[in-house]
Amino acid sequence: GESVGLHLPTLSVQEGDNSIINCAYSNSASDYFIWYKQESGKGPQFIIDIRSNMDKRQGQRVTVLLNKTVKHLSLQIAATQPGDSAVYFCAESSSGGSYIPTFGRGTSLIVHP
Amino acid sequence: NAGVMQNPRHLVRRRGQEARLRCSPMKGHSHVYWYRQLPEEGLKFMVYLQKENIIDESGMPKERFSAEFPKEGPSILRIQQVVRGDSAAYFCASSPLRGNTEAFFGQGTRLTVV
Numbered sequence: 001g002e003s004v005g006l007h008l009p010t011l012s013v014q015e016g017d018n019s020i021i022n023c024a025y026s027n028s029a030s031d032y033f034i035w036y037k038q039e040s041g042k043g044p045q046f047i048i049d050i051r052s053n054m055d056k057r058q059g060q061r062v063t064v065l066l067n068k069t070v071k072h073l074s075l076q077i078a079a080t081q082p083g084d085s086a087v088y089f090c091a092e093s094s095s096g097g098s099y100i101p102t103f104g105r106g107t108s109l110i111v112h113p
Numbered sequence: 114n115a116g117v118m119q120n121p122r123h124l125v126r127r128r129g130q131e132a133r134l135r136c137s138p139m140k141g142h143s144h145v146y147w148y149r150q151l152p153e154e155g156l157k158f159m160v161y162l163q164k165e166n167i168i169d170e171s172g173m174p175k176e177r178f179s180a181e182f183p184k185e186g187p188s189i190l191r192i193q194q195v196v197r198g199d200s201a202a203y204f205c206a207s208s209p210l211r212g213n214t215e216a217f218f219g220q221g222t223r224l225t226v227v
Contacts, residue, residue: 041220043204043218044156049214089155098211101158101216105155
C-alpha cells in the first residue's frame with residue numbers, strides 16, 4: 001500500500017551544525033507534506049508543511065525541500081541546538097485520504113553539546 | 114486558549130477490562146483524529162471524526178474499538194475487553210477545518226494492559 005518512510009532511524013550532530021533529515025514517500029497523489037517533531041513523552045508538534053506544487057519552503061531555522069521526481073522530502077535545521085533533539089516524522093495528506101496525515105516511522109535526532 | 118487535552122495521561126487496565134480515553138479538542142476545533150503509537154514506531158491513524166459524525170474509521174480494528182465525538186463534551190475512544198497488544202500511546206489531534214495540515218496534538222494517553 002501507499003506509505004511514507006524515512007531513510008535513517010538515528011541522526012547524531014554537534015550543536016551548531018546543520019541537520020538534514022530525509023524522507024521518501026510513495027503516494028504520488030499527496031497534496032501536502034508535513035514535518036512533525038515529537039519530544040519524549042509528548043505529542044507530535046507541527047513544524048512546517050509544504051504543498052505538492054512547491055519545491056521549497058522556509059520557516060524559522062527550518063527549510064523543507066520537496067523533489068517530486070524522486071519522491072523525496074527533506075527537513076533542514078540550521079544551527080541545530082540541544083533543544084532540537086527529538087524524533088522527527090514526515091507525514092503526507094491528500095484529498096483522496098480526507099487530508100488525514102499519514103505518518104512515517106520517524107528519525108531520532110540527537111544533538112551533542 | 115488551552116491546547117488539546119487528553120485524559121487520563123496514564124491508564125492501567127487488566128486484560129478483559131474496558132478502557133475509555135478522552136480528548137477535548139482546542140476551542141473552535143470540530144475535527145478530531147485518533148492515532149495509536151507503539152514504542153519506536155510512527156503514529157498509525159485510527160479514526161477521524163467531526164461533531165456527531167465518523168468521517169473515516171479505516172484504521173480502527175473491526176472489533177472491540179469504537180469512537181464518538183458527541184455534540185457536547187469530549188471525543189471518546191473506547192476499547193472493550195482489552196488485551197496486552199492494546200498497550201500503546203494513544204494520541205488525538207484536532208483542527209478547525211478539513212484539510213488543515215496544522216493539526217494540534219494532545220499529550221497522549223499511555224495505556225498499559227497487565
